Amino acid sequence: MRTTVKDVAKAVGLSTTTVSLVLNNKPNRIPEATRKLVLKAAKELNYRPNHIAVSMVTKKTHTIGLILPDISNLYFSELAKVIEEQCHKYGYNVLYGNTNGTLEHEFEYLNLFVDRSVDAVIMTVSSNYSETDVKRLYEIGETNNVPIMMVDRTLDDPRFMSVLLDQKLGGFLATSYLINLGHKKIACITGPKNLRISIERLEGYKSALGDAGLPFDRSLVIEGDFSVDSGSRALPYILGQNATAVFSLNDMMAIGVYRECRRYHLSIPQDLSIVGFDDIFIDEFLEPPLSTIAQPVQEIGKYAVKKMMSVLEGKKNPCTDAGDTKIFKPALKVRGSALKFTEKKQI
Amino acid sequence: MRTTVKDVAKAVGLSTTTVSLVLNNKPNRIPEATRKLVLKAAKELNYRPNHIAVSMVTKKTHTIGLILPDISNLYFSELAKVIEEQCHKYGYNVLYGNTNGTLEHEFEYLNLFVDRSVDAVIMTVSSNYSETDVKRLYEIGETNNVPIMMVDRTLDDPRFMSVLLDQKLGGFLATSYLINLGHKKIACITGPKNLRISIERLEGYKSALGDAGLPFDRSLVIEGDFSVDSGSRALPYILGQNATAVFSLNDMMAIGVYRECRRYHLSIPQDLSIVGFDDIFIDEFLEPPLSTIAQPVQEIGKYAVKKMMSVLEGKKNPCTDAGDTKIFKPALKVRGSALKFTEKKQI
DNA sequence: ATGGGTTGGTAAAATGTTTTACTAAACTAG
């Protein structure tokens, strides 16, 4: 059985109050001798406070809930790793939940976590929220007094803290790069059409086209769902449109394009240039290494928990006063999947 | 503020006892009318039990601790995903911690988690345990009455439950495949030398060699550390030994070999055949797709939590009577990274 | 010796539940 405060109190013949006082080194006047005595006994009995009991009275669990769409996705697993790492540094543990991108799961985990009295929630929402959904989400945070932070994707509500990426800039960077290589017919494989990040990345694409005086051609964009397979499925269409380059809104779909190109005996980048988005681990090991838009995941994760900790330890009402959004800048990472456009490259 | 039992008790003019009784539908004789009344009030007030308080009295948190070396590693992130998924199905949440493979972190998280009264711990140990380490680990489990399950890698102690892979068989399968393709000089890139899985996979390698009447040549094995870079570093040595094939003890190092081969302008599998181990997600997207030994991660994860749940809900002392080890069989997954050996292939 | 301040502590409440042991009232059988 675990040692309790009572046990150590009994061992030293003092009250639990005194023991608790020294163990939490409260600024009470406790003579050095007593302090030493208690500390020694606690150590000998291998006393470790029962965190549940502590939480009961302090109302703090030093736990944060992390709600992600899919931890087996490289981007999120890396994000999860940084976040856990950072939380750990601040003495916090993380409870995590996989939503598979469904609204029901997002709410389910949120409720589960507030029931467990997490001190805060960091989540990336992946489905479409109606106004009432947003309201419901906000209210859960408020009535439980747990600050909610959106990472990677946000809701249209300034009351939530958000740490995001400038998605539009990412789309712009990728597309401009392709344009500068001389490509005129640049296809775009999007994510689910009404998902924020799809829209924003696509806006970057349009804006780069516009800046270069190139027309935006609706028939060059095809909807995917961020999965490898949807990338594969998109290729025939893209080829049909005589595109010479493609901007894939994430790396997974780009991988799908790679795979399909092999089936068609097309080579990247000679026959088709491609740039992805996310900079997942495997990009550099693909053949050819995939050029992509890199998100500063490490910084994003670090910033997110740092901000959250300051909210948690700050004086302001963590829930209602916290809203604030930070936007990180993505960067183009040139590897080997895009080439200067030359006429003969047409198939 | 959250609604408490007191609130709903007050709302219906009954005692908290009664409310608790109906909410937990205990087999007490409570008239249907009262039951309905309470349920209705609870719903209207949006009552949700405070899990911390419940844990305080029931001594169950419905939380399991998951301790892994590196969640950004594809194998572990997938494992983590299944485990979380399954736990969720049983009504359990998971607290997770990343150890980066260090013993200190393993103990740190274990302690942290038992302090938080997790009901069980599932972990993969990655460092070398001395006898006293094992003893210490066991004692933490015992004094806190939390069953500990080793997954993927085990300690030499029958008291822990373990769910493992038949590593030796995996090594055997990979090597036999290469032998059957006609290779005689098969190099092996190992993991850290005294790690169990390194040893066991290597044993499979030796045994396949033996079965085929091929000599075991010490100079054909080179130590890696399971990282991509260590795979890359191993290539020149392997080439120096005139090996025509290599068995990499994990896929990451195989990826390192791929990368280095490109630098040497060698092509796989024409110039070098390779088979990996783990079957991580990206294997099929490499060029050529990597043949490997597949672990049934899904099944492993499912089995692990199923077993754990039966222990948790069983009558036997979960800690001391639980020991039991299940061993899953790996399978060879042939893709495109190995070729029949022919003399002209020598460089 | 009285009163004020300091020193070294402690008892008890509080946290939100579950659970045990009990009881008052109503009903039933003889």
Add this chain to the structure above:
DNA sequence: CTAGTTTAGTAAAACATTTTACCAACCCAT
């Protein structure tokens, strides 16, 4: 009508802490 049984419910303890409010004893100065 009474004794026993059932019905419908409750008070209080327990869980392991922290924290608040208090107190006794001692010391010191007047």
